[in-house]
Amino acid sequence: MSNDFLIKNAKEIQVVIDNNAPEIEKLDQEIGDGDHIFNVQRGIKLVIELEPIIKHLSMSKALNQIAMKILSGIGGSSGALFGTLFMTMAKVSNIDNGVDYKKAINMFADGVEAVKQRGKADVGEKTMMDVLIPVANCLKQGVEKKKDLKDLMREAIEEAEKGMISTKDLLATKGRASFLGERSKGHIDPGARTSQLMIRTVCMSILNT
Amino acid sequence: MKKFLNSTDDFLKESLQGFGAAHQDIITCHYDPNFIIRSEATKKGKVAIISGGGSGHEPMHGGFVGYGMLDAACPGFVFSSPSPDQMIAASEKVEGGAGVLFIVKNYSGDIMNFQMASEMMTGASETVLTNDDVAVEDSSFTTGRRGVAATIVVEKIVGSLAESGGSLKECKSLGDKVNRNSGSMGVALSSCIVPAAGKPTFELGPDEMEFGVGIHGEPGRRRDKVQPAQEITNKLLEAIIEDLKLEKNDEILLFVNGMGGTPLTELYLLYDNAKKTLDNKNIKITRSLVGNYCTSLEMQGASITLTKLDQELKKHWDSPVHTAAMRWGL
Numbered sequence: 001m002s003n004d005f006l007i008k009n010a011k012e013i014q015v016v017i018d019n020n021a022p023e024i025e026k027l028d029q030e031i032g033d034g035d036h037i038f039n040v041q042r043g044i045k046l047v048i049e050l051e052p053i054i055k056h057l058s059m060s061k062a063l064n065q066i067a068m069k070i071l072s073g074i075g076g077s078s079g080a081l082f083g084t085l086f087m088t089m090a091k092v093s094n095i096d097n098g099v100d101y102k103k104a105i106n107m108f109a110d111g112v113e114a115v116k117q118r119g120k121a122d123v124g125e126k127t128m129m130d131v132l133i134p135v136a137n138c139l140k141q142g143v144e145k146k147k148d149l150k151d152l153m154r155e156a157i158e159e160a161e162k163g164m165i166s167t168k169d170l171l172a173t174k175g176r177a178s179f180l181g182e183r184s185k186g187h188i189d190p191g192a193r194t195s196q197l198m199i200r201t202v203c204m205s206i207l208n209t
Numbered sequence: 210m211k212k213f214l215n216s217t218d219d220f221l222k223e224s225l226q227g228f229g230a231a232h233q234d235i236i237t238c239h240y241d242p243n244f245i246i247r248s249e250a251t252k253k254g255k256v257a258i259i260s261g262g263g264s265g266h267e268p269m270h271g272g273f274v275g276y277g278m279l280d281a282a283c284p285g286f287v288f289s290s291p292s293p294d295q296m297i298a299a300s301e302k303v304e305g306g307a308g309v310l311f312i313v314k315n316y317s318g319d320i321m322n323f324q325m326a327s328e329m330m331t332g333a334s335e336t337v338l339t340n341d342d343v344a345v346e347d348s349s350f351t352t353g354r355r356g357v358a359a360t361i362v363v364e365k366i367v368g369s370l371a372e373s374g375g376s377l378k379e380c381k382s383l384g385d386k387v388n389r390n391s392g393s394m395g396v397a398l399s400s401c402i403v404p405a406a407g408k409p410t411f412e413l414g415p416d417e418m419e420f421g422v423g424i425h426g427e428p429g430r431r432r433d434k435v436q437p438a439q440e441i442t443n444k445l446l447e448a449i450i451e452d453l454k455l456e457k458n459d460e461i462l463l464f465v466n467g468m469g470g471t472p473l474t475e476l477y478l479l480y481d482n483a484k485k486t487l488d489n490k491n492i493k494i495t496r497s498l499v500g501n502y503c504t505s506l507e508m509q510g511a512s513i514t515l516t517k518l519d520q521e522l523k524k525h526w527d528s529p530v531h532t533a534a535m536r537w538g539l
Contacts, residue, residue, distance in 0.1 A: 025406070029406075029410055029411065033288050033403070033410055033425040033426055034403055034406045034410045034426070035286075035287070035288055035289060035403055035405065035406065038405045038406070039286075039289065068294075071292050071293060071294065071325075072242060072292045072293075072294045072295075073292075074289075074292075075285045075286050075289045075290055075291060075292045075318075075322070076263070076285065076286070076289035076290045076318040076322075077290065077317050077318035077321060078318075079289075079290075079292050079318075079322070080290070080292075080293075080318065080321035080322050080325060081321070083292075083325075084325075118321055118324075118325075119317065119321065174317065175317050176316070176317070176425070179345050179355060179423055179429075179430075180430075181430060183430075
């Protein structure tokens with residue numbers, strides 16, 4: 001994993017998120033307040049604009065720049081949670097001398113754990129954690145079992161999709177949708193949907209290389 | 210969407226610039242990161258009171274920066290929590306050696322961002338979390354009740370204590386007490402339009418109302434047919450009185466808050482209806498507040514907040530305050 005990889009994927013994610021924007025906005029209007037998609041789009045744009053600055057930075061510094069930009073540029077829960085994800089990834093030791101896929105998976109898993117602590121949400125609460133936690137677990141186990149990287153990417157895509165769909169019938173107990181009580185049931189969580197789309201995009205780009 | 214705006218990207222900036230210019234005798238706006246502080250520096254040794262939250266609730270919180278209330282306010286994007294860099298920058302400007310008290314409404318985003326700010330800051334800080342909205346069922350497994358209009362009552366009372374020399378611990382404990390003594394509930398007759406979204410957050414039929422609504426255009430607990438104001442008022446009061454376990458002869462502050470799109474004429478009508486019901490129950494209204502203080506953009510709607518009062522709370526409610534949106538006693 002290199003800084004170029006980060007930027008290239010941010011650009012691909014931008015296209016996918018833009019293509020799915022109306023659907024995500026609608027999901028958020030059903031159980032949230034409708035601003036999730038704008039926050040995500042703004043965040044991705046800000047990250048892509050960092051390209052000239054982070055191009056020549058070490059991996060840890062680049063990730064930290066991204067974290068701070070997301071934190072201040074998105075605001076809200078998304079800013080704090082995604083900011084925490086990148087800030088934690090930047091802290092993983094020895095990432096400035098090359099990151100192989102095992103290390104990248106460790107970084108992602110550490111990041112997801114930190115997000116879980118920050119948001120105090122676990123699987124089953126109708127949030128993006130229903131996507132992030134199962135994917136992180138699947139990747140970690142895959143590395144332990146020395147699975148082929150491409151097989152692992154295909155599994156991660158499936159896990160993300162399963163997790164995203166599982167939020168539909170869940171009762172929201174965290175975040176703004178929780179104020180709806182029973183009325184939150186029957187809708188896919190917008191944060192779970194954007195997370196799933198991002199994971200699929202990154203995994204697909206690895207599959208296609 | 211019909212709104213006064215030039216571009217959605219500049220919506221917040223231009224509004225903040227206008228606010229800063231209009232009230233330059235009381236406050237100063239800082240940009241990138243955005244925060245509002247008193248024009249006159251916080252005196253040494255005074256606890257600095259800082260609040261913040263998404264924009265779209267004006268005059269909350271910037272309108273409450275000034276003598277007797279807040280030292281700083283950090284506005285986020287519309288309906289979106291401010292980020293830690295804003296709170297840290299504001300703290301550095303107003304910290305007077307006695308620590309910082311954050312007043313935070315109970316929403317996941319606000320909690321996370323204020324928490325990150327406290328972790329990244331060097332000085333002492335405490336947080337008062339407001340969660341006065343009785344429409345939301347409270348449970349240790351959920352985000353819990355929302356912080357809504359009573360946040361302003363907390364800011365006024367704690368601001369007064371800080372001004373008169375209260376310590377960080379005392380300010381925190383009084384803030385928690387005001388929050389415990391307060392209950393609110395709101396009802397919406399229309400949705401609101403987030404500028405970036407360009408359309409209403411939810412659709413309400415011409416004869417419908419959203420009962421137990423929040424302050425972000427998020428739907429409430431229940432959708433009902435519109436009823437006479439007296440019936441709506443009674444339902445709101447019933448829920449609050451039950452939550453606060455108010456009894457006859459209890460003294461309260463009756464705060465009728467507009468959501469932004471309801472005229473004062475109707476808010477005073479609600480006040481009248483609430484007074485009749487409270488009089489019948491022998492609950493004594495000894496302090497009042499009516500107006501658009503904790504709004505939800507152009508939403509038509511109102512909330513009622515009751516705060517149970519004692520001598521201490523009354524003293525700090527009455528003390529002088531000089532902010533853009535609240536001024537008395539000076």
